[in-house]
Amino acid sequence: MASSMVCGFCSVGCSLDVNTKDGVAVSLTPTREYPVNLGMACPKGWEALTPLRAPDRATTPLLRTAKDQPLEAVDWPTALDAMVSRFKAVQATYGPEAVAFISTGQIASEEMALLGAVAKFGMGMVHGDGNTRQCMATAVVAYKESFGFDAPPYTYADLEESDVVVLWGANPCIAHPILWERILRNPHHPEIVVIDPRVTETAAAATQHYPLLPKSDLTLLYGLAHLLIAWGAVDKDFVNRSTEGFEGFAVHVEAFTPERVSAATGLPVDALELLADTIASGKRVSFWWTMGVNQSHEGVRVAQAIIDLALLTGNIGRPGTGANSITGQCNAMGSRLWSNTTNLLGGRAFTDPDARAEVAGILRIEDSRIPDRASWAYDQIVDGIREGTIKALWIVATNTAHSWIAKRDVAELFAKLDVLVVQDMYPTTETAQLADIVLPAAGWGEKEGTFVNSERRYGRIRRVVRAPGQALADFSIFKLVADAWGCGEMFEEWSSPEATFAILQRLSAGRPCDITGIDGYDHLDAAGGVQWPAVGVGELGRERRLFEDGRFLHPDGKARFVWEEPRAVAEPTSEDFPFVLLTGRGSSSQWHTQTRTSKSAILRTLYPEKPYVEISPADASALGVIPDEWVRVCSVRGEMEARAFVTPTVAPGQVFVPMHYAGTNLLTKASFDPSSRQPSYKSAAVAVRRLAERRRYS
Numbered sequence: 001m002a003s004s005m006v007c008g009f010c011s012v013g014c015s016l017d018v019n020t021k022d023g024v025a026v027s028l029t030p031t032r033e034y035p036v037n038l039g040m041a042c043p044k045g046w047e048a049l050t051p052l053r054a055p056d057r058a059t060t061p062l063l064r065t066a067k068d069q070p071l072e073a074v075d076w077p078t079a080l081d082a083m084v085s086r087f088k089a090v091q092a093t094y095g096p097e098a099v100a101f102i103s104t105g106q107i108a109s110e111e112m113a114l115l116g117a118v119a120k121f122g123m124g125m126v127h128g129d130g131n132t133r134q135c136m137a138t139a140v141v142a143y144k145e146s147f148g149f150d151a152p153p154y155t156y157a158d159l160e161e162s163d164v165v166v167l168w169g170a171n172p173c174i175a176h177p178i179l180w181e182r183i184l185r186n187p188h189h190p191e192i193v194v195i196d197p198r199v200t201e202t203a204a205a206a207t208q209h210y211p212l213l214p215k216s217d218l219t220l221l222y223g224l225a226h227l228l229i230a231w232g233a234v235d236k237d238f239v240n241r242s243t244e245g246f247e248g249f250a251v252h253v254e255a256f257t258p259e260r261v262s263a264a265t266g267l268p269v270d271a272l273e274l275l276a277d278t279i280a281s282g283k284r285v286s287f288w289w290t291m292g293v294n295q296s297h298e299g300v301r302v303a304q305a306i307i308d309l310a311l312l313t314g315n316i317g318r319p320g321t322g323a324n325s326i327t328g329q330c331n332a333m334g335s336r337l338w339s340n341t342t343n344l345l346g347g348r349a350f351t352d353p354d355a356r357a358e359v360a361g362i363l364r365i366e367d368s369r370i371p372d373r374a375s376w377a378y379d380q381i382v383d384g385i386r387e388g389t390i391k392a393l394w395i396v397a398t399n400t401a402h403s404w405i406a407k408r409d410v411a412e413l414f415a416k417l418d419v420l421v422v423q424d425m426y427p428t429t430e431t432a433q434l435a436d437i438v439l440p441a442a443g444w445g446e447k448e449g450t451f452v453n454s455e456r457r458y459g460r461i462r463r464v465v466r467a468p469g470q471a472l473a474d475f476s477i478f479k480l481v482a483d484a485w486g487c488g489e490m491f492e493e494w495s496s497p498e499a500t501f502a503i504l505q506r507l508s509a510g511r512p513c514d515i516t517g518i519d520g521y522d523h524l525d526a527a528g529g530v531q532w533p534a535v536g537v538g539e540l541g542r543e544r545r546l547f548e549d550g551r552f553l554h555p556d557g558k559a560r561f562v563w564e565e566p567r568a569v570a571e572p573t574s575e576d577f578p579f580v581l582l583t584g585r586g587s588s589s590q591w592h593t594q595t596r597t598s599k600s601a602i603l604r605t606l607y608p609e610k611p612y613v614e615i616s617p618a619d620a621s622a623l624g625v626i627p628d629e630w631v632r633v634c635s636v637r638g639e640m641e642a643r644a645f646v647t648p649t650v651a652p653g654q655v656f657v658p659m660h661y662a663g664t665n666l667l668t669k670a671s672f673d674p675s676s677r678q679p680s681y682k683s684a685a686v687a688v689r690r691l692a693e694r695r696r697y698s
Helices: 076-094 109-122 137-147 156-160 177-184 201-205 217-230 236-242 246-253 258-265 269-281 299-312 332-338 353-363 378-387 407-416 474-485 497-508 520-527 617-623
Strands: 002-006 015-021 024-030 099-103 127-130 164-168 191-195 208-210 285-289 322-325 392-396 419-424 437-440 446-452 457-463 579-584 612-615 630-634 639-646 654-658 684-690
Touching: 076 099, 076 392, 076 419, 076 437, 076 474, 099 109, 099 378, 109 127, 109 332, 109 446, 109 474, 109 497, 127 378, 137 299, 137 322, 156 177, 164 269, 191 201, 191 269, 208 269, 217 246, 217 258, 217 269, 217 299, 236 299, 246 299, 258 269, 285 299, 299 322, 332 446, 353 497, 378 407, 446 474, 446 497, 446 520, 457 520, 497 520, 612 617, 617 639, 617 684
Parallel strands: 002 457, 099 127, 099 392, 164 191, 164 285, 191 208, 285 322, 392 419, 419 437, 579 654, 612 639
Antiparallel strands: 002 015, 015 024, 446 457, 579 684, 612 654, 630 639, 630 684
16 A cells, blocks of 8 residues: 655655555655656655664764763653753843754755744744755745745746756756656757756756856856847847836846857857857747856856846746746755745745734734844854854754865864754764754654645655654654743644644735645645645646746736846965866765765665766876876865766866765855855865875865
């Protein structure tokens, strides 16, 4: 007998059938009729149960009685009492803002909402952010400023309707394999255009590849707009009816001549003209981006320049079109709506008194309990620890000590905290090993709730396996913390994930993300998931593409052209560090810090165990490096050892290291987009040296 639920890895939101024997989940198979994956699954999906059976699961709370003492097993009351008493002591000494939390895109929407509400409305925290800041903050800000709300406009069906598919800084062959399969199902034989410095797996399979110089994206986009406007390839009716700011944008891009753009991007003028002509000639052009755009020092403006191209050509709101951000984590979209980090619940602003009053009324709490300003971003919370203003931190389902940019001093920073609480499936992560208190959490497949995928589709997750030992669902842990804090009465109505889903529906009413038409979890099962907005129950079975009427979510109903002069990267190359470091996903079988994928013997066979660095043949020859030789990749911040993979897929002057290995973020530069505060993981200056030529860098 099988039941189905949404996968707990990436944001595609595939449905998997859970096959049971004698009441025990034994295997997974992709759901044949689900409208997302259509019977397909990537390697991670097939193996998604394996991490639950790992021998190093957290099975009991752990407590460190003093900084120089080891973690020891305790019961739940002891752990909760220690957490609450230490957090309250910090607040009593330093004020309520001295306690913060870091959340995640990997827990259920209902859990995200409860965590944010308990932390901010119950415990008095102001500062809390999510690891979605590392992957999706750029898209959030870009959509808000351009469209008036964080509203990815597309449905996956657009991948099969386009006659031109433009993939900008995206490698779906590896990062989103099911979306790549859907492109391959496109019956229109589309032009598949990839803009990426590397010859990625996707670029190798594309019909056109443009290997621009790293971080020259914004100049290229403005140069394309320059050509399209000069050629008259503008949908004037759409621009006049549905947008604001085109005239100013057109003046701005006049300066981005083909010669200037060619010099900045390294692309020949005839290549620029071919790319512009491909876009101009397409009847249904869709633009898709992911981390190659988002993780940039100017990612918001790059994303908005992509949106600008879609607007000026009228490629939005119709089948096969759109300016489409592909999300990273399984519930990053749920985090964007419900985590109380970047937004007040339902995409509202903390700074809006009417929004605070509305939320307070729905939740039947005093609006004075809701912070009147937005949280610090992730990097600002980290800086707060460094400066001594953040004294206690609660980390949920993320591995900061591995994944944070330029992570060299994270362990030292966390040692400055009066208390660090880590809530995770495993006590063995780099972050959990630094904790004063570890709370054992259930994982995907061991709890109930919903995820929201990249195309805004709510899908259900289920409890099909019992969590080991004393591990509890994050939802239950948050409820216990609220009770221990003394604010549990505020959350009596939040009695279960499904009861909480009903609260989220009330909070969504009348918002662009309205889901009042979903009639409980059973309807999600029956409909194959439901995209927001979903106002009427009768609409549950149809795809929901936004802006079909040409009206956007600003008060005047018009989208905005947004632009800015390109800026230089924070760390250019130099004589000592002559290579640009590129980072990204290494294989479809690896995931983030490998906390879960490394538990699967099958997945481990599908990627190199040891770190590697891709380097061009010309650069390898100049350095005397031979294939598979161990080398040292160095930045001014740190160094890592890796095997040399000599390949023409990277251009001379560039190297690539997968993000999954522990040493990668010893190299990255802590640079941030000023609008989104998203880290720029994909550009840093490094050197490559043979081990015999080892040098030390401080």
